[in-house]
Amino acid sequence: MGFREWQRRRGVRTVVLGTAVAVAVALGLNTFVFNDPRSDAEILVDDFVEALNDREPGDAAELTSYPNAAEPVLAQMFDGLSDGSVDYDVTQLVELNADSGYFTLTADWNFGENKDWHYQVDGSVRKLAVGWRVSWSPDVVVPDLAGRTVHHVRTDAAPPMIFDGTGKPLMEEQTINAIVLNPAFMPDSVASTTRLAEILAPVAPVITSELMQQRLAADPGARITAVKLRDQDYQFLEDDIVAVPGVEVIKTPTLVSSDRRVSTPLLDSLRSAWQLERDRTAGWAVTLEDPEQGPIQVAGFQGPPPPDLTATVDSHVQLAAKEAVVTVGTPAALVAIQPSTGGILAADVNNQAMELGPVATRGLYSAGSVFDPVRxxxxxxxxxxxxxxNTEDLAETAGRLGLGVEYSVPGFEFETAQIGHGRSGVVQFTGDGDDELLVSPLGAALLAASIARGEAPAPMLVQGQPASVTDAPEPLPSQVTDALRGLMIDNVQNGPASFLKGHPGLAGIAASAGDDRWFFGYTGDVAFAVFVADADGGDRAVKMADRFLTELAKPPA
Incomplete structure (x- = not known):
């Protein structure tokens, strides 16, 4: 039995033996006293190891010859390696004489699967006036720790890029420069904000002195971020910016769109997918931070470069969507899907919708006549x-057209529809709380894509990563789908959407729900849905669709 195992059990044994002694005395038998077979040096080292394994820097430090020096070093070690587990063990203890000895410890740190750090350290013990103590040196817990700090860190290779569906750069990691105002170092806030506004005017004219003054006054004494600039903008202004009293610049690597014209609610989901890839390929390291040499790696490995990602987003379609949504003065959204693959080609909202939350992908609205083809x-x-x-029949058919189905896409959360009152946790922005039929702009686009394709495609944001589907429904009979296509063609050629009949190959439906207006349809391999809340005209969604199709027909820039 080892020292530590004996130590864990000695309390029980002492109780048993104490009872035996009492019985022996009562019976008039010879008494005996149990002695710990370990020496004082052995007990000290065992206790020191136990304190290390319990991550108690104070307890471990008290067992050393210099507690005041040992405790901060041990505390930093446990802090720097806080996400790891450790097991120290005594492999050797040699007592040289009655007053000194030396020992060897092994340490096994684990930071996750296949992330192990094993090493051996040597130390010495001495008998002092206060008793036996471990002679303190940082090297008794980590090799070469003296004068350094130890850290467990993540290691990443060069970040991947994200390309759009046509192969153009869509997103890349760039340095973003946050221009921060610190009132503590600003003798004259009016002078500083006025000067900063003048400097920023060529690249950020909306950042005025008055705006910065208002933000400073709203939270007196607090630092505020005036603006964030890409490197290509900042580098031409840097000398002037840093000269303004009270201005600080914080640089942060950030995944941003390669073309600043391309902005979409989908960028956040693409960042999540990008981060998942980085996490999957990340390496790890244990480093000793040396004041002069910097970090010295003592364990771990560099993670392999993650592959570049190709999004399903098409920059040309996305820019067309942006041109369309800004034509409307009430909350509006547009989502486009490729029927043949399920790839999300574009999603955008105007400023009014942006204030409401994730309208395009998670906002559920009264479906109204959007559900006419489903019915x-x-x-x-x-x-x-x-x-x-009935509602049950409607839900079953809607599922065969992609609505209300439980899709799962890593990094991408979205809703398609709610039918009945059986689901919770959805984001509903407008509509009667008693509505049994709710649909999102993405859901309406998916409905159009399902009719165009003949079955519901699994939505996808990154090529090669389609949604997983729980209980994927069977497609509708072809004659039913053909009837829906005929309905949509007639709606454009002869019905409420006839304003759009000049766009070749277009099939779609103009729909409404109260004051909200919809248009959803398909042309070629692009299915899309337009949503306008509180529309100021009955044809507002149709006209927004017209602008989208007109921009889409132009050659890509």
Missing amino acids: LAAGLDRGVAPDSV
Whole structure:
């Protein structure tokens, strides 16, 4: 039995033996006293190791010859390696004489699967006036620690890029420079903000002195970020910016769009997918931070470069969507999907919708006549009149068209529809709380894509990473899908969406729900949905769709 195992059990043994002694005395038998077979030096080293394994720097330090020096070093070690587990063990203890000896410890640190750091250290013990103590040296816990600090760090190779569906750069990591105002170092806030506004005017004219003054006054004494600039903008202004009293510049690597014209709510989801790849390929290291040499790696490995990602987003389609949504003065959104693959080609909202949250991908709104083709399909599939289908029948048919299905895409959260009152946790922005039929702009685009394709495509944001589907429904019979396509063609050629009939190959439906207006349809391999809340005209969604299609028809820039 080892020292530590004996130590864990000695309390029990002492109790048992104490009882035995009491019985022996009562019986008039010879008494005996149990002695710890370990020497004082052995007990000291065992206790020191136990304190290390319990991550108690104070307890371990008290067992050394210099507690005041040992405790901060041990505390930093446990802090710097806080996400690891450790097991110190005594492999050797040699007592040289009655007053001194030496020992050897092994240490096994684990920072996750296949992330192990094993080493051996030597130390000495001495008998002092206060008893036996471990002769303190930082090297008794980590090799070569004296004068340094130890850290567990993540290691990453060069960050990957994200390309759009046509192979153009879409997102890349760039240095973003946060221009921060610190009132503590600003003798004259008016002078500083006025000068900074003049400097920023060529690249950020909306950042005025008045705006900065208002923000400073709103939180007296607090630092505020005036603006964030890309390197290509900052480098021409740097000398002037840093000369302004009270200005600090904080540089942060950030994944941003390669073309600043391309902005979409999908960028955040792409950042999540990008980060998942970096996490998957990240390496690790234990480093000793030397005041003169910098970090010295003593364990770990460099993670391999993660592969570049190709998004399904098409920059040309995205720019067309942006031109469309800004034509409307009430909250509006547009989502485009490629029917053949399920790839999300574009998603955008205007400023009014941006204030409401994730309208394009998670906002659920009263479906109104958006569900007319679903109701028609449910009736045709069952051989009954569309008005006679119940909510359960409607939900089943909607699922076969991609609505209300449980999709899972890493890094991308979205809602398609809510049918009935059986789901919770959805984001509903408008509409009657009693509505049984709710749909999102992405859901309406997916409905159009399903009709165009003949079955529901699995939505996808990164090529090669389609959504996983729980209980994927069977497609509708082809004759039902053909009837829906005919309905959509007639709606454009002869019905409420006839304003759009000049766009060749377009099939779609103009729909409404209260004051909200919708248009969803497809042309070629692009299916899309337009949503306008509180529309100021009955044809507002149709006209927004017209602008989108007009921009889409232009040659890519």
